Amino acid sequence: MAAETELELEIKKKLTDQLEPTHIELKDISGGCGKSFEVLIVSEKFKDKPLLERHRLVNGILSEEIKLLHAFSQKTYTPEQWHKMNN
Amino acid sequence: DSKYFEKLVKDKKVVLFMKGNPSAPMCGFSRLVVQILHMHGVDGYDHHDVLQDVDFKEKFKEWSEWPTFPQLYLNGELVGGADIVLQLHQNGELVEELEKIGHCSALLDK
Numbered sequence: 001m002a003a004e005t006e007l008e009l010e011i012k013k014k015l016t017d018q019l020e021p022t023h024i025e026l027k028d029i030s031g032g033c034g035k036s037f038e039v040l041i042v043s044e045k046f047k048d049k050p051l052l053e054r055h056r057l058v059n060g061i062l063s064e065e066i067k068l069l070h071a072f073s074q075k076t077y078t079p080e081q082w083h084k085m086n087n
Numbered sequence: 088d089s090k091y092f093e094k095l096v097k098d099k100k101v102v103l104f105m106k107g108n109p110s111a112p113m114c115g116f117s118r119l120v121v122q123i124l125h126m127h128g129v130d131g132y133d134h135h136d137v138l139q140d141v142d143f144k145e146k147f148k149e150w151s152e153w154p155t156f157p158q159l160y161l162n163g164e165l166v167g168g169a170d171i172v173l174q175l176h177q178n179g180e181l182v183e184e185l186e187k188i189g190h191c192s193a194l195l196d197k
Contacts, residue, residue: 051175
């Protein structure tokens with residue numbers, strides 16, 4: 001697998017710093033250009049927030065990065081939801 | 088601009104801002120939302136092709152405070168992009184959202 005790009009590292013760092021996720025996966029779905037990502041974030045900070053608000057939170061954290069991307073897809077779960085899905 | 092955008096999202100109960108149009112979506116995310124709406128029997132909704140006008144696209148993103156397309160509006164309220172619409176579809180909440188605007192989902196007939 002190719003080394004993580006600067007953009008990838010930056011996205012991961014920002015999300016990790018601000019959402020303190022218990023689990024985070026960032027997937028390059030661009031097929032080469034490195035400008036499309038899919039992110040899966042499990043964080044306590046999503047608790048009691050409807051989907052739209054969770055996505056707004058992530059969009060806000062990555063406002064600079066999203067401008068550079070062609071596609072950005074996100075899945076947001078609380079640790080509780082994540083636990084239920086995986087058991 | 089903001090008055091114009093407000094009018095656009097409230098013009099019909101279902102309004103979709105997308106890349107391309109429902110019969111020829113120009114992006115997989117836009118296609119996904121079109122297909123989900125179709126499954127629920129939602130047809131004849133308002134749609135706007137943001138690829139037709141870069142200026143409109145940028146200003147609308149700013150106004151809606153949502154950085155990507157598609158953007159689905161029900162009763163003038165932003166529901167979200169493709170990820171959210173898909174998740175609402177999968178967990179059954181989209182049926183409820185459509186009920187709120189008086190649309191009985193086609194998926195309920197089966």
